[in-house]
Amino acid sequence: MWPIFWTAMRTYAPYVTFPVAFVVGAVGYHLEWFIRGTPNTPGEERGIAELREDRKLEELNGRDSTQVLSLKDKLEFTPRAVLERNRAVKS
Known part of the structure; x- marks a missing residue:
């Protein structure tokens, strides 16, 4: 009887x-849910971008x-370009 049972278990495993x-x-x-209880989910945390x-x-x-x-005042604080080529000329 046992060999037939083990053969069936192996076949239908x-x-x-x-x-x-x-x-x-x-x-x-x-x-596990019963032992731990209801999980305390914290409120939604806002992201860094928000x-x-x-x-x-x-x-x-x-x-x-x-x-x-x-924009003219901001131009004073821009870094100097190489050879002053990309800088607007002040009148």
């Missing part, structure tokens, strides 16, 4: 092991957006 593994996995999953945007908006909120440097 995929059909037997998958349901057994599925049941063992499901029981283990639910047992934090940067908020910080930039806060900085802009306190300033007058109509008072900006002119």
Whole structure:
């Protein structure tokens, strides 16, 4: 009787092991969930890009957006180009 049983188990192993593994996995999953309890998920954390945007908006909120440097004034602070070729000539 045992040789017939082992031959059948060897032949139908995929059909037997998958349901057994599925049941063992499901029981283990639910047992672990029961022991640990409900997971405490923290609130959504904001990303670095969102934090940067908020910080930039806060900085802009306190300033007058109509008072900006002119492009001519900004030209004074640009680094010197090689041989002064790429720099606009001031009149």
